[in-house]
Amino acid sequence: MAYIEVRNEFKTYQMGETEIVANRDVSFDIEAGSLTVILGPSGAGKSTILNILGGMDSPTSGQIVIDGTDIATFNARQLTRFRRDDIGFVFQFYNLIPNLSTRENVELATSIVKDGLDPVKVLDEVGLSERLDNFPSQLSGGEQQRVAIARALAKNPKLLLCDEPTGALDYETGKQVLQLLSDASRTFHKTVVIITHNSEIAKMADRVIHINDAKVRDVENHSNPTPVSEIVW
Numbered sequence: 342m343a344y345i346e347v348r349n350e351f352k353t354y355q356m357g358e359t360e361i362v363a364n365r366d367v368s369f370d371i372e373a374g375s376l377t378v379i380l381g382p383s384g385a386g387k388s389t390i391l392n393i394l395g396g397m398d399s400p401t402s403g404q405i406v407i408d409g410t411d412i413a414t415f416n417a418r419q420l421t422r423f424r425r426d427d428i429g430f431v432f433q434f435y436n437l438i439p440n441l442s443t444r445e446n447v448e449l450a451t452s453i454v455k456d457g458l459d460p461v462k463v464l465d466e467v468g469l470s471e472r473l474d475n476f477p478s479q480l481s482g483g484e485q486q487r488v489a490i491a492r493a494l495a496k497n498p499k500l501l502l503c504d505e506p507t508g509a510l511d512y513e514t515g516k517q518v519l520q521l522l523s524d525a526s527r528t529f530h531k532t533v534v535i536i537t538h539n540s541e542i543a544k545m546a547d548r549v550i551h552i553n554d555a556k557v558r559d560v561e562n563h564s565n566p567t568p569v570s571e572i573v574w
C-alpha cells in the first residue's frame with residue numbers, strides 16, 4: 342500500500358448556475374519519503390489537489406488515504422488536527438507574519454505541535470543562523486522562502502506540501518529553494534509534493550503527475566531523478 346492513495350477524487354464548485362469541475366476522477370499514489378511533482382498549466386486543478394491533500398479542502402467524492410486513513414471522511418475537528426500535526430505547507434508568497442522575527446515565525450509553528458523540532462537548529466540547516474532576529478521585511482525573497490521552509494519542516498510533518506514554491510523567486514534563488522526541498526526528501530526522508538507549471542523542475546522528482554483540464558493525463562516515474570544542480574530553465 343502506498344503512503345498516499347488518491348482514488349477517484351472529484352472536486353466541483355458551484356458558481357451560481359454553473360458547475361466548475363476542478364478535479365475529475367483523479368487517482369494516483371505517492372510513496373513515503375519520495376519527492377513528487379504535480380505538473381500542469383494554470384487552472385488545471387493542481388492547487389485543488391494540494392489543498393485536498395493538506396486537509397484545507399474536502400473532495401466532493403473519492404478517497405484520500407494518507408498513511409492508512411481516509412481523510413475524506415474527516416470532520417472539521419479531525420481536519421484541523423491533521424493540518425496542525427501532519428502537514429507542512431510552503432506557499433508561493435511565503436505567508437510569514439510580518440511583525441515576528443525569523444525565529445518567532447518558526448517558534449509559532451512549533452508551539453502548536455507535539456513533536457516539533459528545535460527552531461534554531463532547523464533555521465541553521467536552511468542557512469539562516471545569522472538572520473534569527475530579522476523581520477521578514479529585512480530579508481530577501483529567497484531568505485523569506487527559506488524561513489517558510491524552516492517553519493514547515495520544524496513542525497516535523499509527515500507531509501511537506503509546496504504550492505509553486507519558486508514562483509516569486511529568481512532563477513538562482515529558486516534553485517537554492519528547490520535544493521532544500523530535495524534535501525528534505527533525500528536526507529530527511531520527508532514525503533514532499535511540489536506543484537508547478539515548470540516542466541524542467543519536474544525532472545528532480547521521483548514521480549511526476551501530469552494534470553490537465555482537471556484530469557490526470559500521465560504518471561511518469563524517474564528511477565534516476567536529475568539533481569537540482571543540473572536542472573536548467
Ligand SMILES: Nc1ncnc2c1ncn2[C@@H]1O[C@H](COP(=O)(O)OP(=O)(O)OP(=O)(O)O)[C@@H](O)[C@H]1O
Pocket residue numbers: 354355356361362363381382383384385386387388389390538
Ligand atoms: N473556491 C473555488 N471556487 C470556484 N472555483 C474554483 C475554486 N477554486 C478553484 N476553482 C476553479 O477550479 C479550477 C482549478 O483551479 P486550481 O487553482 O486548482 O488550478 P491550478 O492548476 O492550481 O492553477 P494555477 O496554477 O493558476 O494556480 C479553475 O477553473 C478554478 O477557477
